[in-house]
Amino acid sequence: MNYASFENEFQGKRALVTGGTQGMGLAIVKRMAGAGATVLTTARNVPEDYPIPNVYFVQADVTKPEGTAAIVDAVHKKLGGIDILINTVGGSSSPAGGALALTEEHWLEELNTNLLGSVRLDRSLIPVMLEQSKGVIIHVSSIQRTMPLYESTLAYAAAKAALTAYSKGLSNEFAPKGIRINTIAPGFVQTEAADRLIDRLAVTAGSREAALKQLMDSLGGIPFGRPGMPDEVAELAAFLASDRAAAIHGSEYVIDGGTIPTV
Ligand SMILES: NC(=O)c1ccc[n+]([C@@H]2O[C@H](COP(=O)([O-])OP(=O)(O)OC[C@H]3O[C@@H](n4cnc5c(N)ncnc54)[C@H](OP(=O)(O)O)[C@@H]3O)[C@@H](O)[C@H]2O)c1
Incomplete structure (x- = not known):
């Protein structure tokens, strides 16, 4: 393999990146399209001025x-097939207050957002990859799968743990058939949403720096000294999606600036 030339390494590749209008998903779309991939992305809201042509x-x-069915339909109609599936959508909307504040509805919402959406897309698109004996799937999990926080995100952490375990089993089954399946587990990443949270916390913390420190402290600190950036996660995703990672199957790549303190 010529590792020196990977500028246009996704030329001719068809990629679905879910949640590509903000945060890491947007950065991943930019990175993949920038290296030549034909990209389809998704979100609940139509972006007004999408920055990537x-x-x-x-x-x-x-x-x-019905949402994932519409995405699968668009994969067939707009891409005419698929080579790379990056399941980026995830997040938590549960209230604070610990485990007992979480209702049946909160649990189902977190499982649907952070596990079952990916399961449904994989289940529909793996058969397409099997026909060509080749494909790449990436799941975006979280360091909370090993470091669960319980104040407001316990269901999220549990769903991400399930996503990582599911991803490993899926890889065990489909690696022999040419499909490469891996997981990315980000720590705190400074997306636009994180920036808005920092702005809100700055009102009581006194400054943006103090607010950022407060957030980093809530994770036990980040040895690297700052959160990750969406572009840095996108770079990891591009590597894992590329043939440069041909031998990597069933792995989870943590990108957290050292936040998880144990091996
Ligand atoms: N940010 C972090 O610090 C962090 C840390 C660890 C793990 N993660 C994980 O990394 C992934 C990306 O996070 P992010 O912070 O970059 O996300 P984000 O900035 O909140 O963006 C989420 C994207 O997904 C879309 N989306 C959200 N819910 C959706 C749904 N139900 N159906 C379809 N699209 C949906 C959003 O658009 P619409 O709202 O218009 O639908 C948006 O495009 C997630 O899986 C998250 O759990 C994030």
Whole structure:
């Protein structure tokens, strides 16, 4: 393999990146399209001014079976097949207050957002990859799968743990058939949403620096000294999606500036 030339390494590749209108998903779309991939992305809200040209978009909610069905339909109609599936959508909307504040609905919402949306897309698109004996799937989990926080995100952490375990089993089954499946586990990443949270906390913390420190302290600190940036996660995703990572199957790559303190 010529490792020196990978500028256009995704030329001719068709990629679905879910949740590509903000945060890490947007950075991943930019990175993949920038290296030549034809990209389809998704979100619940149609972006007003999408910053990356020539990207297909389908409006869909991945927490609902009809949402993932619409995405699969768009994969066939707009991409004509698929080589790379990056399941980026995830997040938590549960209230604070610990485990007992979480209702049945909160649990189902977190499982649908952080596990079942990916399961449904994989289940529909793996057969397409099997036909060509080749494909790449990436799941975006979280360091909370090994470091669960319980104040407001216990269901999220549990769903991400399930996603990582599911990803490993899926890889065990499909690696022999040419499909490479891996997981990325980010720590605190400074997305636009994180920036807005920092702005809100700055009102009581006194400054943005103090607010950022407060957030980093809530994780036990980040040895690297700052959160990760969406572009840095996108770079990891691009590497894992590329043939440079041909021998990497069933792994989880943590990108957290050293936040997890143990091996
Ligand atoms: N940010 C962090 O510090 C951090 C840390 C660890 C792990 N993660 C994980 O990394 C991934 C990306 O996080 P992020 O912070 O970059 O996300 P983000 O900035 O909140 O962006 C989320 C993207 O997904 C879309 N989305 C959200 N819910 C959706 C749904 N139900 N159906 C379809 N699209 C949906 C959003 O658009 P719409 O709202 O318009 O649907 C948006 O495009 C997630 O899996 C998250 O759990 C994040």
